Amino acid sequence: MNTIQIRNITKAYNGVTALDHVSFSFEFGKIYGFLGRNGAGKSTLINIIANRIFADSGEILIDDLPATENMAIHEKIFCMSEADLYDTGLKIKDHFKWIHRFYENFDLEKALKISEQFHLNTNLKFKALSKGYQSIFKLTVALSLHVPYIIFDEPVLGLDANHRELFYSLLLKEYENEERTFIIATHLIEEVANIIEEVILIDKGKLLLQGNVAALLETGYCVSGMAKDVEDYCSDKNVIDSDELGGLKIAYILGEKSAIPQGSNLQVSAMNLQKLFVKLTEKGGI
Numbered sequence: 001m002n003t004i005q006i007r008n009i010t011k012a013y014n015g016v017t018a019l020d021h022v023s024f025s026f027e028f029g030k031i032y033g034f035l036g037r038n039g040a041g042k043s044t045l046i047n048i049i050a051n052r053i054f055a056d057s058g059e060i061l062i063d064d065l066p067a068t069e070n071m072a073i074h075e076k077i078f079c080m081s082e083a084d085l086y087d088t089g090l091k092i093k094d095h096f097k098w099i100h101r102f103y104e105n106f107d108l109e110k111a112l113k114i115s116e117q118f119h120l121n122t123n124l125k126f127k128a129l130s131k132g133y134q135s136i137f138k139l140t141v142a143l144s145l146h147v148p149y150i151i152f153d154e155p156v157l158g159l160d161a162n163h164r165e166l167f168y169s170l171l172l173k174e175y176e177n178e179e180r181t182f183i184i185a186t187h188l189i190e191e192v193a194n195i196i197e198e199v200i201l202i203d204k205g206k207l208l209l210q211g212n213v214a215a216l217l218e219t220g221y222c223v224s225g226m227a228k229d230v231e232d233y234c235s236d237k238n239v240i241d242s243d244e245l246g247g248l249k250i251a252y253i254l255g256e257k258s259a260i261p262q263g264s265n266l267q268v269s270a271m272n273l274q275k276l277f278v279k280l281t282e283k284g285g286i
């Protein structure tokens with residue numbers, strides 16, 4: 001089976017449980033949002049998948065083979081993480097050359113093209129790059145690798161809005177051109193909502209939810225308009241949250257859409273993924 005299977009993984013640091021019997025799969029050929037609040041356990045799990053740290057118990061299978069101490073398996077997976085694993089004194093163009101030498105699946109031409117698109121100066125040393133450009137360098141490497149599983153841990157850390165947009169569009173282009181699995185661990189839920197197909201949500205070291213984004217969005221909807229009209233409409237609804245500005249209000253409602261009263265100016269729109277997850281992590285379930 002072409003999957004990353006996470007089986008009953010548990011990990012504690014000095015008695016503090018970071019992952020508690022977590023089991024689920026990342027299937028091949030999908031874009032995943034790997035979501036969870038600060039300290040939920042995302043990076044810990046990514047580091048276990050990438051063989052950087054070991055689980056206390058449980059196992060990871062990549063395409064049915066155990067991931068630990070199996071170098072061949074790790075040619076199938078690349079993990080762009082926050083951890084700075086690069087020689088900071090080396091120029092970016094030399095980093096690319098080294099990576100090209102070690103990973104036969106690294107597309108040097110593509111890396112140089114993506115660098116140009118981001119205006120990344122490849123003559124600079126890693127340490128001379130701003131925080132945003134260090135992220136850009138790392139995501140350029142990830143986007144230029146032809147491996148089946150690519151994991152991004154906070155890929156847009158420090159990137160401005162234009163560069164974040166560019167990253168998302170490049171990722172979608174890569175995905176269209178070549179079937180792969182992209183896993184994006186991020187806090188910017190609304191930004192990735194239109195990109196991801198599947199969601200894995202972990203909370204306090206446990207799997208809280210796994211599901212298809214379209215199906216999740218179908219679990220509710222938003223209604224907006226004049227505050228009084230929205231409140232009247234919502235009187236018998238399961239409202240998980242609302243925002244108000246001036247006399248206008250938007251309510252986030254769980255459940256099937258019911259008809260909007262005739263003649264009202266209420267607007268109906270799709271459920272907001274972020275609101276849904278905030279509620280989920282507050283309550284531990286819908």
Ligand SMILES: Nc1ncnc2c1ncn2[C@@H]1O[C@H](COP(=O)(O)OP(=O)(O)OP(=O)(O)O)[C@@H](O)[C@H]1O
Pocket residue numbers: 013014016017018036037038039040041042043044045
């Ligand atoms: N090296 C470490 N030593 C001790 N505790 C750690 C270590 N790394 C992580 N933890 C703890 O494990 C838990 C999970 O942390 P982790 O970094 O995996 O979460 P995360 O979901 O990636 O968080 P964030 O979104 O804030 O990056 C937290 O309680 C964290 O404090």
